[in-house]
Amino acid sequence: MRFLARGLIGLMLFAATFAAIGFGVYRVVESVSRDEVRRRPPVQERSYSVNVAKLTAEDVAPTTVVYGQIRSWRKLEVRASSEGRLVEVDEDFRDGQAVKEGDLLVKIDPADAKSGLLDAKAALADADSQKAEAEEAVIAAEQELEATRKQLDLRRQSLDRQRQLLKKGYATMVQVEQEELSLAAMEQSLSNRMQSIITARKRIGRMDLTVERADNVLRDAERTLEETEIRAPFSGTLDQVNATLGRRVSTNDALAVLIDSTALEASFTLSTSEFSRFLDDQGKLIHAPVTVELDLGGKSIKVSGHLERAAAVVAEGDAGRQMFASLTVEAGTILRPGDFVTVRLQEPELTQVARVPAAAINAAGELLTLDDEQRLVIVQAKLLRRLGDEVLLADVPFGTTYVSERLPQLGPGLKVAPRGTEDTQDVPSREGGRRPVAAVSDTSSAGQQMVALEAPRRDELISKVNRRNMPAERKTEILQMLNRPMVPQSLIDRLESGGRGQPG
Template identity: 60%
Template sequence: MRFLMRGLVGLALMAIMVGFAGFGAYRLYGAMTAEETARQRPARERSYTVNVAELAPQSISPITTAYGQIESWRTLQLRASSEGRLVDVASKFRDGAAVAEGELLLRIDPANAEFQFLDAEAALADADAQKAEAEEAIVVAEQELEAAGRQLDLRRQARERQLQLRDKGYSTAVQVETEELAVASLEQALNNRLQSVITARKRIERMDLTVQRAQLALEDAERVLNETTLTAPFYGYLAEVDATLGRRVSPSETLALLIDPSALEVRFSLSTAEFSRLLDDSGKLIKAPVAVTLQLGGRSVEVPGHIDRAAAIVTEGEAGRTLFATLDIEVGTVLRPGDFVKVDVEEPELSQIAVVPAAAVTEDGRILIVSDGDRIDEIRARVLRRMKNEVLLADVPFGTDYVRERLPQLGKGLKVTPRRVDDAGTENSVPVAAQVPQATSRPPGDLIALEPERRAALIEQLNSSNMPENRKARLLALLNEPMVPKDLIDRLEQGRGRKG
């Protein structure tokens, strides 16, 4: 009986061994058959989903961005005209104060100026009196000259009668000589009177000059007296004020600066290439419009203007050109000389160009386009401008779709599935390229839907990681799918937990 039981157990064990061996042979045969079938079945080509847009011709005015400083072309130094003590200082005579045209700013002690003015007035009155005296003297001299001329005429008539009487024998030679001596004496007196008239006339001319000098001296004294009162010649802001009541000032001493807020301009520099774009066909600088932006914390102040001129010289070591732009300033502007501002210069309009994202173009102008059969091809375009996140291209095949995000996974001849977006990328806010190959599939249980907050946190974690860019791009593409692999979410969240 015992022998029989042992024989049955042995048979059962042998049957189990045979069964396992047969199952293993079946599995081996199935695996070999599946591998052979997989080898015989043609492989499916991978296809990547990419964002594309059409190369459309546009006309645009490029913007060149530069940085410069605000300056004032109308800044006046307020100086003391004479030496003296400040006897009156306006309460608004302080740094940063706004003063109106003609407003009193300060007054210097006018005592010395008033004395000089009174002395000049007296000198002018004395000169006028001497001139009047000279004018009266010439009247007398002319009358005396006229009387001497009449006396000379009478003496000449008397001499003629004596000569006639001598010829008739009624007069002697002595009488004739006496008349001739009288005539000669009157002629001498007449010459003296004539010289007196000439001298009187010259004296009047000299007195005219004396009166003019006295008038100039009076005007100068009046100017000095008026300059003891300092007023604002135009509306502006005060700066560098250095004046206190009772302080003595010296002539030509600078007491403050007056800055005209309506006479502001911006000084900025451009490279030689950027400067050449602002020249017309004749080589002259165009009056291109500009927009000056001043950042005040979270607020921006923008002021329009236009280019006015270029600097007269190029300083040593300077590359490019320095330009000046006139600003359209409104009353009460917050701009001040010395402000550091951003200057956007609007260049002449360019036509028949394509505007593409910077991520779609290499440094030498190569872009990826989608050719027939949804395959990628590469062309080289001419780069005209680079403006922030956009690039202006010329010599491109308009009407062709191009890849908006150029990533290392994409290459010439690769088959893609285009996903069209507009130029602003409104359909897909997250760049999509090199997604999971469409030939592969995951079991439905491995994919889950993510809440927006959880999805944003995982994307932020992935962007801040030190992962290679190509791998990071693939994972980002997965995270932006409606259904995300669960194992990927687990790995990212576990990595975040270990990091914390």
């Protein structure tokens, strides 16, 4: 029993010893953990610095930018109207030369035209003479008809006397028959005279046509003579000139092309969606203002105009519409048909839209906005237009702050630090004033607050470091930290308080 008691006592002492050792180990571990927790800074939620702006409603008249070519809607092919030799060519009859209305361009040898004019005048005079003869023949035929009628009356009276004498027995039947034959012959003569008058009058009608034809030939001859001198019908610029002195030309030979430099228009193509922007409620084309710009390297020429019409047909394989804009240009303009130009068309005004940078939305048209806790919220916007580096949006919450530059790591629910003109903070300067400093943008794993400095304040801190006497390696390290986008707040505090600016 004594052995058992001693064994139990030893076992209890052994257990007590192990319990004491375990308690001591627990207190040491707890003490070490408490010291580590005390030295470890509190964990803060990481936030991203973002550029923000306000969604404001405005009325915008977008501009559609396309490329096109200049063309002239008024051209004239200068052609030879008659055959002959070029006896005169104006010194201004050259490619690219500007001419005025009525200027003499070339002259064809007029000898043949003058000869034709003389023949036409002679033919007209002959026709007039024959017409006069026909008119005089009608007068003579009418006089002969009148004389024949008188003779016919006398023959009738003589026949009546012979019949009366026959009844009284003083005349014979032979005498009566002779008078009847004479009367019949006179009636035949009267009929012939009437037919002669009809023929003479018809001849006058034919001679009228002859005179008219001769007159037309005369006018043609005069026009042919006049057209031996080819003059500019309107002011313009010459192109494709093909005329030399002494060259023999045939009728309708091309000599040049005259282009009206003031009758210019721009031809360009709009896609179907762009074309629909320039239709009114009735589906008719609106006369939208147009600006055409010709880039000449260091100088550009701008001309205004308006949208005028669309092409009559759509070419096979093409999409959209070919459009034409009428331009307002003055004489002597530098624009030429064939110039490749930039065309800007002013669209109808869009009301209650937001203009934001194109980097603020993604391909799906989603916009990141900030809630009251500075966390990101996705807003689905309606994309109306893309205007270079900007876009126009509708159906957005106006007055809300949005992220103006969407970064790949940003997503809904993340906490951000806004950076912008509306979200800058004021911190006291050493002179007692207030200096704008961007909001805290990030918290490093070591617990250091990182801030973005304004350019004036960054330059001031760099100047302080350069004036200080410190090792070159340390000065270089501090300057590198100051030139980074985000600078530790502790380094800024040391430099502004006058301490040694050692990087923490």
